[in-house]
Amino acid sequence: MNKFFYLKLAFLNIKSNRKIYVPYILSSIFVIMMFYIMSSITSSPITKNSVGSNELVVMLRYGEIIVGLFSIILIIYVNNFISKKRYKEFGLYNILGLDKKHIGLILFFETLIVALIALITGNILGVLFSKISELILSIILVISPQPGFYISYTSLIVSVVIFSVSFFLTFMMSLRKIHLAKPIELLNVNNMGEKEPKVKKVKLVIGLLSLISGYAMAVLIDDPTIAFVMFFVAVILVIIGTYFLFETGTIFILKMMKKNKKIYYDKNNFTMISGMLFRMKQNAAGLATICILSTCMLVAISTTVALYVGTKQGVNETNPHDVIINNYQPENNDYYDEAIAKVLKDNAINPTSYIDYDFFEFWATKHENKFGETTVDTENEIIRICGYTIDTYNQQMKTNYTLEDNEILFLSNLNEQYENVIVGDSTYVVKENITTAFDYDRLLRGYSNGAYLIVVSDEIQMLNVCNQLNELGIEEIENKIYLNTDASEIQINQLVSDIRDLKYDGVYFNLKIDELRSRYSLYGSMFFVGIFVGILFLMATVLIIYYKQVQEGYDDAQRFIIMQKVGMSKNEVKNTINKQVLMVFFLPIIVAIVHILFSYKMIYLILTMLNAAGDQVFMISIGVSISLFIVIYSIVYYVTSKIYYDIVSFK
């Protein structure tokens, strides 16, 4: 027999098994396309030329690796399902006189056909859609898109190699199974009687404990740092809990239902409970996987969206000023104020607000109300102490305090109050323990050991405090200019370079625009990868569900015929089917949503650490992604349950 015979047979096989092959080929095309896009974007000019390209490339690389690994696993998983479904066919070939060698040949051609279709179409679509993805990325990163069409030949080669290898792997795996099996085993693989599952008590207890402790962690931890560290522990606990409980918890509940005669021997539950018992035994792992995947997907999408959407708000909160000009050595810079004013004027920049003030900030020791210089062998805790003059305070806070030389206003971020304060050798009378002050956020917020502000009468007293706390007396008083302006990015850049040209020592800039750019680059790329991986997870979920339904359709077909013969109407069969399918379908999603609700607080804490915008953005992004997911999932449910019903009723 010539080779064409086998090739033809391979074609026919794929055609006649299209119910299982079409989704396989489509999803292979899809993952290859996704992989190419991810890979080519990583090396595309848009990435290389953008600000903060390092973070971007690292993020995209991670994305590429995740997409690649996940795609390979998915292809192997689906192929595993397909070859299981087709054992019977191969057993028949074997009995009809085809050698295992020849079956191997057919299998090879089948794999080759699928691989060729998937590789060619996937990569072509990848090249086409990479431009669109590039545009999307440029929008996300708020940068101007690159002209021209970019094809990454490296990515093409990488994708062809990786996926050829994985297809070859699937071929080898199917081949091995066929070689190991006797023909009669291949024929009967689907007909082995199955025992009713037992409740594995140890697993049930372990599962419950890990789920509860995972949830407890997520709910009880209040400190963002601890949340950040413990997040992975909680995730792993919940994953273990999910797998074990899907395996044992569902069976436990079904068994309890079965024990209750009233519930069990009810027309509406009878076939459902017994069917589900066996179904859960076979599908627990699959359903748990779907649950975990959907949870990951929802978390990935909603957090990256929240981070991204919150970028601007977050930057506005941490950077209330467009430009900050820091001068660490104002005493060395003569005519500094005049020079800056001139540059502003030359660049035609109109400040909407302009604050120019002197201040000091030190690390110091503190014992009760005594502040002292830090020494190496200090026993007291290191705290932060800052200060400026009453003029600055009055000006910014719109107050009218007057202070004598030995008087101060005192503010502690730990709400400590004193009648007088000793700094080194000098004693100051606290005229008032104030509760807020100008520049509080930058100077005092977040120092958990304690941070203190003393507002003194004038610059001489500032110098005095500096000398008391820092005997070397260098770099004591600093100057900052907070500038807000409507000026364009170009004007601001010009301003910065003009000031740099003045060649003052110790002058540095903080530009809000820079911060915004680098945040957009980081969170934007996370957002992009998050969406990308999210879509991939979604596809995997859909695929697993689809094959589960098909598999179960074939398993259940015989059962439902018998039920009809014994007196179940078509409608009742349909109802039972719907009920089972509905449960199998939506159980993982409901559990996933419960997971997310429990994880909400923990993720929120972590996000606040990453400077995301408030609660609301995160809540909305979770809400939207869950709703979207449910909509898509319901559509998939509708389609697959139709296919399931067709299989069951032999349409």
Next chain:
Amino acid sequence: MEILNVNNLKKVYSTRFQGNTVTALSNVSFSVEDGEYVAIMGESGSGKSTLLNILASLDKPTSGEVLLDGNNITKIKEKDISKFRRDNLGFVFQDFNLLDTFNLKDNIFLPLVLANTKYEIMESRLNKIAKQFEIHALLNKYPYEVSGGEKQRVAVCRALITNPRIILADEPTGALDSRSSDNLLNIFNDINKTGQTILMVTHSTKAAASASRVLFIKDGEVYHQIYKGAMSNSEMYEKINDTLVSMAKGSDYHE
């Protein structure tokens, strides 16, 4: 009293490609008395299965009528058919048709559960039947844990538990070894003695010989029938065999 009347039943299948038709039943008429045990014999393709499917209301005839207790079952509406089947008919199949996700007890309960029967009633009915069929020890086992003969006994229990008007058996001995077959035929005789009407389609001369009447179907028509009367099983066996031989030869054989 006649429990079942089959009048001029005709069934024509049209194949998917228009034009070709296959006549499975051309003109079948017979009736079954209450409490009778009737066997229907015929070669493969003679139309026995089609006939049984129509009697079971799983299929509709092209023309003709089937009266059960005087009601035409071919006219029952689609939505009422399952209930009708559940309440009036009991089925015994060649391949048992037990559900592997249920234990034997639940398999027997299935038709009752579908009819929303109270558990206490199901339990008491099961107890009676289980005693009669000596399957008490098996009730908590699953189908794959018991032998074919035991499966078929359970299937008979399932058919009987609804107290059907008539039991329809489709090659009930077809998948059984000879001992289990004998066993099953004895059971059929026993339940027939209690007044249960049975209609059995079979290939097996031995099975047919246990019935009180045998109908022969050939080419979609009732070709001949034999009443057992006072004959012993072995006399009946020979008579059936003679009929089958003459049917195969194609000669006109009339008593």
